[in-house]
Amino acid sequence: MKLVYIVPSLILAVIIAGLLTFNVKKKNTDITREKTKVAMIMNGSIEDHSWGQSHYEGMRKTAKELNLDVMFRERIPADRTSEEVMEGLIAAGAKIVIANSFQLGPYVQNVAVKHPDVKFFHASGLGYSKNMSTYFGRIYQMRYLSGIVAGMQTKSGNIGYVAAFDIPEVIRGINAFTLGVKKVNPNANVIVRWTKSWNEDKACARATRALWAHHDSIDVLTLHTDSQEPLRIADSLGLWLVGYNLDNAEMYPEHFLTAPIWRWENFYTPHILNVLKKKFVGRNYWSGANSGVVDLAPLTNHVAPETIDLVNSERKKIQNGSFDVFYGPIEDDTGTIRINEGESMSDSDMLNNFNWFVKGVIIDEE
The missing domain is CATH 3.40.50.2300 (Response regulator)
Incomplete structure (x- = not known):
């Protein structure tokens, strides 16, 4: 009879010891327990x-x-x-x-x-x-998709782009956007005006107004600045808007189309x-x-169904690796082939050596 009581007691002791060990281990590995x-x-x-x-x-x-x-x-x-x-x-x-x-x-x-x-x-x-x-x-991938939206939306074929500095990051985005535009609208142009500032409202507003003064046929505008002034001014002019960084559709309900965004x-x-x-x-x-770090904001109800279908199709190609934005042939704004057919631009060149513009980019200067 003693054996009957001893065995359950041993089992209980083992279970308790196991639980204590588990709790100690959990405590030692709970790396987010303390702030x-x-x-x-x-x-x-x-x-x-x-x-x-x-x-x-x-x-x-x-x-x-x-x-x-x-x-x-x-x-x-x-x-x-x-x-x-x-x-x-x-x-x-x-x-x-x-x-x-x-x-x-x-x-x-x-x-x-x-x-x-x-x-x-x-x-x-x-x-x-x-x-x-x-x-x-690789926000340039989302820039490309937003360029398709802009290219399908424009009636005049002239799209404005207010950008901060002519550095590789910004040039890469301009070129990717323009390639998206040109895919669906080969005769369209993307007209760029520099602000020389990331977030100074006055500089960004001045650049936007100058761009409009020189090219009042622009009917879609996008930006690469942290200031909202380009979108605010374009919205007041009745232009279609492609944002950047965040989905600001609620701020501009009448004209917002989409935006390359960060998560x-x-x-x-x-x-x-x-x-x-x-x-x-x-x-x-x-x-x-x-x-999941880069994304495209949901396309608003201003965007046609056929545009949505094309964007989704191109996005799948990017995601499955069968296509990326800078696959040749790609011609620059002087007519020179920069990337041959069957070739692609290296990450190193995209990150460090983007100092040229694709065909269709026009720099607006005084």
């Missing part, structure tokens, strides 16, 4: 309805999922001031520092060297180190989780259509 401090350095505002807000909204979702305490710093200039801000946030306990502007690159690198135990992420940069990664998305939580969540798991690797990330 981690993260600093986000921004060149703009968290309420700009554009680049800055796209990072803010993405990080808020990541913070909720990973139990992060995020310290946002807005409108940080690309100078030594940014280093002082980062140093202060690290002193306040930040274990991860994120800078969301290309122009902050040199300053992020300087601070990263001084703090090897802190992990750094630099948006739209290219260099990396043991404790710093750079990241961006940064799909980058921040897995990569910050890797930091918490101590699996961080410094490298450059360039996420494509299948990553």
